[in-house]
Amino acid sequence: MNKIVVLKAGKKILTFKIKSPKNSKKGETDIFIDSGKGLYFDKIVAGNYFTEFTQPTHTINSISWHGYFLHINKNVLSSPVIHLKDYSDKVAKLPHLGSINAKEPFPFPVFSLWLPKNMSLKDIGKTNKDNSKSIYSEIKASENKRLDFFVCPKSISANKFLKT
Numbered sequence: 001m002n003k004i005v006v007l008k009a010g011k012k013i014l015t016f017k018i019k020s021p022k023n024s025k026k027g028e029t030d031i032f033i034d035s036g037k038g039l040y041f042d043k044i045v046a047g048n049y050f051t052e053f054t055q056p057t058h059t060i061n062s063i064s065w066h067g068y069f070l071h072i073n074k075n076v077l078s079s080p081v082i083h084l085k086d087y088s089d090k091v092a093k094l095p096h097l098g099s100i101n102a103k104e105p106f107p108f109p110v111f112s113l114w115l116p117k118n119m120s121l122k123d124i125g126k127t128n129k130d131n132s133k134s135i136y137s138e139i140k141a142s143e144n145k146r147l148d149f150f151v152c153p154k155s156i157s158a159n160k161f162l163k164t
Helices: 158-163
Strands: 003-008 011-019 030-035 043-046 051-054 062-066 070-073 076-078 081-086 089-095 108-115 135-139 145-151
Touching (some): 003 108, 043 081, 051 089, 135 145
Antiparallel strands (some): 003 011, 011 030, 030 062, 043 051, 062 081, 070 076, 108 145
16 A cells, blocks of 8 residues: 545545656655645645745645656756646646655655644545555544654665664
8 A cells, every 4th residue: 555545534634645756766756645625735845945835825735746866967966856736737846855765774754744623624525435545544623633754765664664
């Protein structure tokens, strides 16, 4: 399984999916973060220069983080990128210098998500679970919660990470 679904009061708030990049020998992971239907991220801070995107100026409900990179020559690097989208419309494309590689001895921090207890969920329907395709994390409607997402390189199993 490579997908985590965050639910609050049984309603989908976020989907976090990991894939192997198709066109790279360097950087072993692409990450896709999507908000639940009708939801947008209130604030995003991303990229090498910590660029901020906030509502209502920017409406973003989808983030794709592509970890591939390519050395063009000793002075030029085609760097990994982050795409921020409003459904299929690109809002921004940001370079970053992070990638996830098997030789790394530690998990890679990807993002933190803040879920306030007063989050409006009235227009969102209940989510039907399919435990064969996703891992579900249920957050109570009555609590504030911060979730931190990390990705382990292929050299570190989840069990090994949790034991250290």
